Amino acid sequence: MTAPNNPRWTRRPEGSTWGDFGPDDQLGRLNLLTPAKVREGVAEVVEGRSFGLSLPLDFPGGQKLNTRRKPPVLQPTEVRGMPFMNLALGQFDARYTDVVCDDQVTLTLQYSTQWDSFAHVGAWFDADGDGEPEKVYYNGYRAHEHVLGPGDLKLASCPCGADGGSYALALGIETFAALPIQGRGVMVDLHAHVGNARELIGYERLMAILQADRVVIEPGDLLVVHTGFADVVLSMNRDPDMAVLDQSCAVLDGRDERLLQWITDSGIAAICTDNYAVEAFPARKADTTPSAALPLHEHCLFKLGVPLGELWWLHDLAAWLRAHGRSRFLLTAPPLRLPGAVGSPVTPVATV
Known part of the structure; x- marks a missing residue:
């Protein structure tokens, strides 16, 4: 099936909904x-x-269920090199009686x-209709252009910080x-x-x-x-x-x-x-x-x-x-x- 005015694809997978909810749909x-x-x-x-x-x-x-995915790890945040867990604010200022806990987590999201x-699983598919498949996701969004990984994040438009990480712009x-x-x-x-x-x-x-x-x-x-x-x-x-x-x-x-x-x-x-x-x-x-x-x-x-x-x-x-x-x-x-x-x-x- 074709949609020549779509900004990312000229053909869509058979039976797909690409374009049905608009050319830039992400829902x-x-x-x-x-x-x-x-x-x-x-x-x-x-x-x-x-x-x-x-x-x-x-x-x-x-x-064991998925070797890539790790259980969450909880840790306290820090202030002045000290763990912010059961921390008495009075040790910084005698006027205060508060005892405070503040933590953070390293979490595998899935x-x-x-x-x-929809950025979790895409496919090799010839969205351009040129006979060569591309790595694409729902509605024709592209790997390395819209879904970024290490090596892609040097793009100035990415709000994700240093390279070496990942970020789905779409x-x-x-x-x-x-x-x-x-x-x-x-x-x-x-x-x-x-x-x-x-x-x-x-x-x-x-x-x-x-x-x-x-x-x-x-x-x-x-x-x-x-x-x-x-x-x-x-x-x-x-x-x-x-x-x-x-x-x-x-x-x-x-x-x-x-x-x-x-x-x-x-x-x-x-x-x-x-x-x-x-x-x-x-x-x-x-x-x-x-x-x-x-x-x-x-x-x-x-x-x-x-x-x-x-x-x-x-x-x-x-x-x-x-x-x-x-x-x-x-x-x-x-x-x-x-x-x-x-x-x-x-x-x-x-x-x-």
């Missing part, structure tokens, strides 16, 4: 979170009860409960905070049907579960998928056993083309799950090569502009909704408003 299907859609979420609030949907941010623990931005996670993300959440409780068994969930299985539980999903809804994976992670008390986790709980089958088409056709604004990566990783063997290692990520983040939330804590909410014969609720889930980041911790709140 994708979050644009569907209109005031009317937020009111639909608010209308689901009957009890006035809220559920926190975040794991403790030092879970899963260690680096270590625990998180949002993926598609950063802060766009999801400025909106912010709030609307009607819809729970799909895979765990109630699968338990802790490992099962790849494709289109047919998902449709059967939706029908059995009378779950109706409409355009602009925030899809929330409970698998029970986070429960298993919590039970391991910050020492994840990968032999167990790799065989635990339902995962979406990113290789199922009918499932990907349903995500397109459903009009959902985001997918949030309690597992690692939303989809099976590694994915099933592809029919053709080369292909995406994370096909659902490519479909959602790169093509459609559908954010992905991972490692959410859904046990208590799922149990309450099932006990009350409900699947819908108000979901409020803005990420950190951290300019230039490609992912973020999130403390989602579901209100019923």
Whole structure:
């Protein structure tokens, strides 16, 4: 498909939403979170009860689940070379009686409960139509031009400081905070049907579960998928056993083309799950090569502009909704408003 007047691409991926929300759009299907859609979420609030949907941010623990990502490290700030923890201000000025603590954190942004931005996963794709693929992200934003890494940051227009770091000039996670993300959440409780068994969930299985539980999903809804994976992670008390986790709980089958088409056709604004990566990783063997290692990520983040939330804590909410014969609720889930980041911790709140 072509759009010759777009500033970054002359052709877009088949079935994508590039350009549908404007040539410079960075929100994708979050644009569907209109005031009317937020009111639909608010209308689901009957009890006035809220559920926190975040794991403790030092879970899963260690680096076994993802060797690149490290648990948070807390440290005190300093004043005059002294740690600002239980610090009596009176030692600087006898007039003061205050005792003060002030700390800082080194945090891998996608270590625990998180949002993926559209700058998290892109693809090699011939957006110029010249026969040569480029590294591009949602809506044609470019690697090394809009999403910067070491070697790119010397650009004078980058507000990120010294070279050697990273910064998303476009598609950063802060766009999801400025909106912010709030609307009607819809729970799909895979765990109630699968338990802790490992099962790849494709289109047919998902449709059967939706029908059995009378779950109706409409355009602009925030899809929330409970698998029970986070429960298993919590039970391991910050020492994840990968032999167990790799065989635990339902995962979406990113290789199922009918499932990907349903995500397109459903009009959902985001997918949030309690597992690692939303989809099976590694994915099933592809029919053709080369292909995406994370096909659902490519479909959602790169093509459609559908954010992905991972490692959410859904046990208590799922149990309450099932006990009350409900699947819908108000979901409020803005990420950190951290300019230039490609992912973020999130403390989602579901209100019923």
